[in-house]
Amino acid sequence: MRTGLIKFQRCPWCGNFIIHLAIKQALAELKIPKHKTVVVTWIWCSGKMSQYVDWYWAETLHGRGIPFATGVKLANPDLTVISVSWDWDTYWIGLGHLLHSARKDINIVHIVADNENYALTTGQASPTTPKNIKTKSTPDWNTISPFDPLKLTESAGCKLNISANDRDLPWLKKAIMDWIQHKGFAHINVKQTCPSFKKW
Ligand SMILES: Cc1ncc(C[n+]2csc(CCOP(=O)(O)OP(=O)(O)O)c2C)c(N)n1
Ligand code: SF4
Ligand SMILES: [Mg+2]
Known part of the structure; x- marks a missing residue:
């Protein structure tokens, strides 16, 4: 966590605490220096996650995190670039970017925190709501069938597609370490x- 930061803007028991911790632990375990890491987030309930971490970060526009992360990687391929997003953000407004980055096998790790609703705007149906x-x-x-992300x-054409949940921190951390080491687009x-x- 960034020095001097004492408070997260999240509800108690929010799964984003675990995802945040898993990313942090994975980077620490791989001993990737802070100046070699960029975490990109987009607008969502825990979009400030990028600001809480002690690496380079960017909080970009809704649905546009992947193009931003891609630009960072192209400009400096030595950087570890992690993009963190959410279900509406990636699977609706950002869907085109997701599919084309997968097709082009852009070398970034793309994590989607899928809470199956629009949490920031207080609980509307998203593309993954059952x-x-x-x-x-x-x-x-809800009468509309959800996507299978x-x-x-x-x-x-994405070669590394993984499903996880925020209840298994060690597995999530290990998976993020594997994805960081994978050369190509990794979608989790x-x-x-x-x-x-999410009451269901
Ligand atoms: C371009 C744009 N369209 C719509 C919105 C309104 N908006 C803010 S958050 C949100 C839904 C976010 O849902 P999700 O991506 O699943 O993230 P969560 O809040 O659930 O973590 C929407 C539609 C916006 N801020 N910007
Ligand atoms: S509304 Fe949901 S996603 Fe948003 S901070 Fe609270 S628990 Fe987390
Ligand atoms: Mg959501």
């Missing part, structure tokens, strides 16, 4: 706990 769920935007049940990137979908809005 069917037959009540949300603020689907008060009469890994199948999407697989079909675009982390099922993320959101006690405030």
